[in-house]
Amino acid sequence: MQQQQLKQTVEALLFVAEQPLNEAQLLQHFSDSLGADVVSRKQLQQILAELQSDYAERGVQLCKVASGYRFQTRAELGGIISQLWQEKPPRYSQALLETLALVAYRQPITRGDIEAIRGVSVSSQIIKTLQERGWIKVVGHREVPGRPQLYATTAEFLDYFGLQDLSQLPDIPAAATASPIAETAPKQE
Numbered sequence: 001m002q003q004q005q006l007k008q009t010v011e012a013l014l015f016v017a018e019q020p021l022n023e024a025q026l027l028q029h030f031s032d033s034l035g036a037d038v039v040s041r042k043q044l045q046q047i048l049a050e051l052q053s054d055y056a057e058r059g060v061q062l063c064k065v066a067s068g069y070r071f072q073t074r075a076e077l078g079g080i081i082s083q084l085w086q087e088k089p090p091r092y093s094q095a096l097l098e099t100l101a102l103v104a105y106r107q108p109i110t111r112g113d114i115e116a117i118r119g120v121s122v123s124s125q126i127i128k129t130l131q132e133r134g135w136i137k138v139v140g141h142r143e144v145p146g147r148p149q150l151y152a153t154t155a156e157f158l159d160y161f162g163l164q165d166l167s168q169l170p171d172i173p174a175a176a177t178a179s180p181i182a183e184t185a186p187k188q189e
Contacts, residue, residue, distance in 0.1 A: 006030075006039055007047050014051075014062065014071055020159060022068030023048075066158035066165065075162075096126050103136050104157070104169060108150035110142055127151075135160065 013029060014021060023044055030039045039047075048069060052062045060071050073081055099122055102114050114122050130136040134156035141147040158165065 003043075003047075006043070007050060010044070010047050011051055014069055017070070020065050020068035020070040025068065063162060064164055065162060066155040070159075072162070093126075095120075095123065096129060099126050100130060100135060103130070103151050104153050104166070105172060107152040108139050109152075110148040110150055112148055133160075
């Protein structure tokens with residue numbers, strides 16, 4: 001298969017995929033459909049870099065997120081594009097957003113830790129909503145009486161917010177990090 005055909009095939013695969021595709025998935029597609037290792041990892045990385053360059057100034061761009069590569073519209077066009085849909089995007093409460101932020105920045109974290117930081121109880125519905133969206137998951141239990149669940153963000157969370165990893169979260173002001181929980185709940189990478 002020629003380089004141009006490979007590039008077109010990768011481009012088409014990424015356009016039609018419902019979820020981001022990582023390099024291993026793309027390589028697997030070529031070996032499954034063509035019966036041999038027609039594309040090396042190095043070639044694939046070169047093709048992906050070329051596609052990112054080709055789409056750099058267009059209305060859509062090829063982005064790398066936690067789960068792989070995907071095409072997405074440019075953020076600055078969101079207001080214009082959103083007019084195509086009659087549905088309004090879901091609006092999330094302040095409590096839900098605060099809870100999500102605490103999980104993202106202090107993971108792994110228990111519900112009790114979240115309540116201690118926020119100073120109010122966390123509704124079961126908030127945790128349920130975040131889990132249903134696929135943004136948080138239970139990653140274990142703290143070894144204390146009652147063995148409370150530890151929550152952390154997921155790759156789906158990173159994908160939704162266009163991040164490759166947690167290090168891309170914006171920094172928070174130093175005054176906001178002063179908490180006794182900060183020392184007990186290390187950030188998970």
